[in-house]
Amino acid sequence: xxxxAVVDDNSDNRLIIRTILEDQYEIVEFSSGLEAIEGxxxxxxxxxxxxxSLPEMDGTEILRRIRDDSQLHDLPVIALTAxxxxxxxxxxxxxxxxxxxxxxxxxxxxxxxTIQRWIPE
Amino acid sequence: xxxxxxxxxxxxxxxxxxxxxxxRSMLSSIPNQAFHLExxxxxxxxxxxxxxxxxxxxxxxxxxxxxxxxxxxxxxCEAGSxxxxxxxxxxxxxxxxxxxxxxxxxxFLVKDQLTAALLERSMRYAMAHARTLDELRRQQDExxxxxxxxxxxVQSASDAIILxxxxxxxxxxxxxAEAIFGYSEDEVLGFPIELLMPERYxxxxxxGFKRFRMGGRPHLIGKTVQxxxxxxxxxxxxxxxxxxxxxxxxxxxxxxxxxxISERKRADEMxxxxxxxxxxxxxxxxxxxxxxxxxxxxxxxxxxxxNLLLKNKDSDTxxxxxxxxxxxNAKDQLALINNTLNLSKIEAGKVDVEARPVAIDRIVRDxxxxxxxxxxxxxxxxxxxxxxxxxxxxxxxxxxxxxxINLMENALKFTESGTVIVNVAVSPTxxxxxxxxxxxxxxxxxxxxxxxxxEPFRQLEKRAISRRSGTGLGLTISRSLCDLxxxxxxxxxxxxxxxxxxxxxxxxxxxxLSA
Numbered sequence: 001x002x003x004x005a006v007v008d009d010n011s012d013n014r015l016i017i018r019t020i021l022e023d024q025y026e027i028v029e030f031s032s033g034l035e036a037i038e039g040x041x042x043x044x045x046x047x048x049x050x051x052x053s054l055p056e057m058d059g060t061e062i063l064r065r066i067r068d069d070s071q072l073h074d075l076p077v078i079a080l081t082a083x084x085x086x087x088x089x090x091x092x093x094x095x096x097x098x099x100x101x102x103x104x105x106x107x108x109x110x111x112x113x114t115i116q117r118w119i120p121e
Numbered sequence: 122x123x124x125x126x127x128x129x130x131x132x133x134x135x136x137x138x139x140x141x142x143x144x145r146s147m148l149s150s151i152p153n154q155a156f157h158l159e160x161x162x163x164x165x166x167x168x169x170x171x172x173x174x175x176x177x178x179x180x181x182x183x184x185x186x187x188x189x190x191x192x193x194x195x196x197x198c199e200a201g202s203x204x205x206x207x208x209x210x211x212x213x214x215x216x217x218x219x220x221x222x223x224x225x226x227x228x229f230l231v232k233d234q235l236t237a238a239l240l241e242r243s244m245r246y247a248m249a250h251a252r253t254l255d256e257l258r259r260q261q262d263e264x265x266x267x268x269x270x271x272x273x274x275v276q277s278a279s280d281a282i283i284l285x286x287x288x289x290x291x292x293x294x295x296x297x298a299e300a301i302f303g304y305s306e307d308e309v310l311g312f313p314i315e316l317l318m319p320e321r322y323x324x325x326x327x328x329g330f331k332r333f334r335m336g337g338r339p340h341l342i343g344k345t346v347q348x349x350x351x352x353x354x355x356x357x358x359x360x361x362x363x364x365x366x367x368x369x370x371x372x373x374x375x376x377x378x379x380x381x382i383s384e385r386k387r388a389d390e391m392x393x394x395x396x397x398x399x400x401x402x403x404x405x406x407x408x409x410x411x412x413x414x415x416x417x418x419x420x421x422x423x424x425x426x427x428n429l430l431l432k433n434k435d436s437d438t439x440x441x442x443x444x445x446x447x448x449x450n451a452k453d454q455l456a457l458i459n460n461t462l463n464l465s466k467i468e469a470g471k472v473d474v475e476a477r478p479v480a481i482d483r484i485v486r487d488x489x490x491x492x493x494x495x496x497x498x499x500x501x502x503x504x505x506x507x508x509x510x511x512x513x514x515x516x517x518x519x520x521x522x523x524x525x526i527n528l529m530e531n532a533l534k535f536t537e538s539g540t541v542i543v544n545v546a547v548s549p550t551x552x553x554x555x556x557x558x559x560x561x562x563x564x565x566x567x568x569x570x571x572x573x574x575x576e577p578f579r580q581l582e583k584r585a586i587s588r589r590s591g592t593g594l595g596l597t598i599s600r601s602l603c604d605l606x607x608x609x610x611x612x613x614x615x616x617x618x619x620x621x622x623x624x625x626x627x628x629x630x631x632x633x634l635s636a
Contacts, residue, residue, distance in 0.1 A: 010418070016425035053414060082417035085410060086463045086472055104421035104455060108428055 001026045002119055005045035007036045007062065008080070009054050013103075017049060017080070020108050021115070033057035037065055040072050047118050049101075052081040052092070060095055067096055076118035080111075128155035129244065132174065134167030134193065135160070135182035135209070140232070144180065147237040154241070164193045171202045178244050178251075182232075183210040183217075191217075194224050203255055205247035209235070227251065281379040287372055289314045289330050301360075301381050303353035314377075319349050319357045342366050350379065359386045406471050413462045417455070424451045460594040464577070467601045474520070474605055478513035481554040481626075484522050485543055492529045501536050506544040512553040514626060520602045521624070524610070527595040528559040528622045535563035539619070548627070555627040566614040574612065575600045 004025045006017045009032065018027045028045060030036035033054055040048070048066070052059035059079060066072045076099075079092045084102035092100050099114050133144050141160045148156040159174060161167035171179065179197065183190030190208050197206060205227035210217065218229045227247035230239065275282050275293075281301045284293025290313055294306045302309075302317055309316065315323050329341070341364045350360045363378045427448045430436060436444065466472055489505050525543075532541040539562030546556040566574060577597045603610040603624060614620040 010422075012422040013418075013425075016422065016429065019429050020425075082414045082421060083410070084417060084459075085413050086466055103417050104424040104451070105428075106424070106452065106455075108432075 003045045005048045008051040033062040047115055048075055048077045049080045050077050052083050063096055128157040130157045130176045132170050132176035132179045133160045136162050147240055150237045151241045168196055171197050176204050178247055179204050179206045181206055181208055183208055194226055198225055205251040207243055207247055283377045285314050285375040317350055319351045358383050406469050409462055409465050416458045420455055464594055464598050474517045476515050476517050478515050479518035481514050482507045488525045500538040502540045504540050504542045508547050511547045514554050524599045524602050527599045532559050532561035536561045557624045558621055560621045562619040565616040565618055565620055
């Protein structure tokens with residue numbers, strides 16, 4: 001089973017993603033950036049679903065550290081965020097996220113399709 | 122001996138030839154100095170000779186009537202002669218002597234007692250005295266010229282230059298001061314400097330001045346400070362003051378250079394107001410962005426869990442119905458959040474336009490395809506009227522598409538039967554797109570409400586709309602987006618017949634609306 005890492009400080013959000021995905025993927029949850037990066041190094045996921053507004057280290061900073069890390073730099077990272085105003089999609093894709101899914105998720109298939117695009121062959 | 126190189130030119134004005142001869146022999150007996158003696162035997166000839174020959178010294182015989190000599194002296198001075206004049210007289214008359222000296226005579230010699238040595242000495246002193254006088258006069262002229270120059274600088278300065286004495290009374294006032302304060306020089310000279318200060322400064326000024334007179338160091342001297350001044354008309358104004366003090370003849374004086382800085386202050390105020398507005402605008406968009414995030418986050422949980430429950434095939438019919446209603450309401454709320462916040466962002470000018478050449482026909486086809494699924498009833502037909510070819514338009518395609526989607530959603534929402542036509546008009550000359558029309562056969566809009574429909578939350582005809590009523594912001598956003606892109610968004614409508622919304626892409630649109 002492919003492994004998906006979910007980084008979100010809100011346990012409701014983690015539960016939703018886990019419930020949606022757990023039939024098809026192995027889910028690992030992290031509630032903070034530092035914990036997540038440590039975890040990725042020990043056990044590399046196939047795709048990361050990363051929230052943006054996190055306490056201490058926000059998603060953009062976590063992404064930067066992933067991209068700067070020799071082991072992790074090519075990890076597919078999907079922004080899953082409630083920052084969803086006009087221009088936000090462009091902003092996060094430019095920041096180096098592989099993909100972007102706004103909260104709330106209107107159609108679960110959007111999430112499946114997006115993950116599918118970035119799961120390595 | 123003085124001036125040994127040049128002969129001293131002496132003019133003798135005397136009507137007695139014997140005097141001339143005597144004088145000549147005396148002068149020739151003086152050693153080490155050559156003299157050139159010219160003789161004029163009348164006053165007229167003497168004056169003429171003074172003017173013509175510019176002698177170094179004049180010796181004038183007063184004759185029997187001493188007043189003749191004085192008269193000549195006066196005339197010679199008036200004629201501008203700088204040559205010293207020595208008067209010769211028959212008697213030693215002290216009164217006449219004094220009068221003559223008063224008129225400018227250099228010396229007064231009694232003919233009988235005249236010796237060569239006396240004459241020589243008298244002439245020498247007279248000439249030295251004349252040189253001194255001349256030098257003094259030159260210095261005075263220079264001083265006067267310098268003062269004139271200085272005065273003209275002071276007077277023409279646009280800053281106020283005000284002089285005060287050690288009783289703080291105004292003793293100097295230039296035109297700049299007149300322009301700034303409104304008082305003429307006559308109105309202020311001799312008045313206390315307090316006249317120019319608003320009431321609230323006067324006590325402080327008096328104290329400071331008192332301290333200064335008691336030997337304290339005046340803290341304003343040598344500094345530039347910002348204060349306020351009081352004009353003649355009673356208004357105050359901000360000014361910048363540089364104060365200097367100087368002493369002259371035992372007295373202390375003050376020079377103040379004052380500049381009216383109202384304009385500068387106003388500019389400063391405007392700049393801070395602008396900065397405050399910028400700051401407020403930044404704070405507002407931060408607030409909006411945070412608000413958007415905070416409103417969406419719980420909705421994500423509501424919709425996520427609702428979707429998950431709906432996936433559960435075990436739910437009974439009523440539960441499923443309720444869950445679907447929760448989901449629909451959540452979607453409505455999400456649309457409301459999106460539209461409200463995006464409108465706020467557009468109107469705050471925080472949305473960038475990214476223009477590149479765009480195929481308008483492709484955008485229109487995409488939107489129509491997307492909208493096919495949103496028809497309220499199969500009875501509504503969507504008709505696409507696009508010319509066979511058109512030039513690309515340089516625009517922000519995503520935003521134009523958003524406008525078109527909003528217009529199409531409205532048209533389909535209000536049309537129960539009939540057609541919704543999307544028409545693209547191109548310029549007959551260069552085939553560039555000039556207008557996009559969305560034409561419906563809905564209920565139409567009453568003429569008096571045509572202006573209101575672009576206002577936020579002014580949705581009309583609530584009764585005729587299905588429960589998916591939208592946010593009431595679609596047209597407001599559409600118009601804002603059109604403004605941003607530089608397009609005009611217009612509406613024409615006939616009640617009972619339908620409405621036509623047109624995006625005017627080019628100002629040279631001359632084609633009539635085709636329905």
